[in-house]
Amino acid sequence: MAAKVSLRTAIGLGRRFLGLAGGYWRGRGGWPAWLLTGALFLLTVAQVFVPVMINLWSQRLFDALEQRAPDRLLAMILAAGGIIVFSVGVTVAHLRVKRRLQLGWRAWLTRRLLDRWLSDGREARLAALADGLDNPDGRIAEDIRIATELAIDLGHSLTYCALLLAGFTNILWALSGPAELEVAGVTLVIPGYLLVMALLFAAAGAGTAMLLGRPLVRAVERRQGWEAGFRFGLAQVRENAPAIAALHGEPAERDRLAALFTSVRRGWNRQTNALTGVMSFGAAYSVLSTAFPILVAAPGYIAGRITLGVLMQTAQAFQQTVAALSWPVDNLANVAQWAASVERVLGLDEALHRLDPP
Secondary structure (H helix, E strand, O other): OOOOOOHHHHHHHHHHHHHHHHHHHOOHHHHHHHHHHHHHHHHHHHHHHHHHHHHHHHHHHHHHHHOOOHHHHHHHHHHHHHHHHHHHHHHHHHHHHHHHHHHHHHHHHHHHHHHHHOOOOHHHHHHHOOOOOOOHHHHHHHHHHHHHHHHHHHHHHHHHHHHHHHHHHHHHHHHHOOEEEEEOOEEEEEOOHHHHHHHHHHHHHHHHHHHHHHHHHHHHHHHHHHHHHHHHHHHHHHHOHHHHHHOOOHHHHHHHHHHHHHHHHHHHHHHHHHHHHHHHHHHHHHHHHHHHHHHHHHHHHHOOOOOHHHHHHHHHHHHHHHHHHOHHHHOHHHHHHHHHHHHHHHHHHHHHHHOOOO
């Protein structure tokens, strides 16, 4: 896999993986999968309503506090209780539907590759291929799990962020209004200036995170390969235990496994170093994205053009817009892990294809 998971690479991997695993939704038995997928989408839409309701609620709450209106405060408390009940119900339903879909897809793909692997002697002939294939059992047990679970997790989070962006873009555009900027004696009017600043802020953050995340992609791929090699070495010892004991080969096996674990340790340290840069930037970016919108909108409140409620609503809308646009930043490590596992599953599928009868 390339060191950088580009958009074209991710789309290509997605198409190839759906070509292999998309049969879960096709055919006569695919209607439960479609039913779960539709329910997951509707629950994702319901999830987006929660931050929108909180945004409107916070505007009314802070306006009530600014006006010192205790009667409105009681209404806000009751409204907060309703939002909490709705959020808990949607979250629980979403979790159960998503996990059922993940397990169903994993079970379907596992059965398909197991049926092909354990037939016509392929399990014995697979190791004799010219290029070899490490750890086919680990690819079925672990990489299929990662590929299917993360595919649904990433698909859900991307859909959620797209819906969130659509909702809060309209809110932020309506709240920000036009801004005037003088350049060389010429007055420029920028409509929806807060939305423009949110787009620039998120683009700068995403670009920086992508640059910092390149070493992480390489580290994740190498570590997964070394982890799989260590598991395969342990499995070989278990399978050949009688022969190893008869030949007193324990010292040699210990040395071999110690060398394999040294590679695992090296992969862990490389991933730790790569994560350090990404996490450091993420921590700074999180704090800045909280403070920046309040500082930008504060002059309007000080000048008396907006209320305290509108100031807080604007800050929240800015944060939600930036959060939606920051999906590549937040999911860089997951995309790298998903891509590495998909490559390994596709590699097993291609190797089994080469063993098919002509």
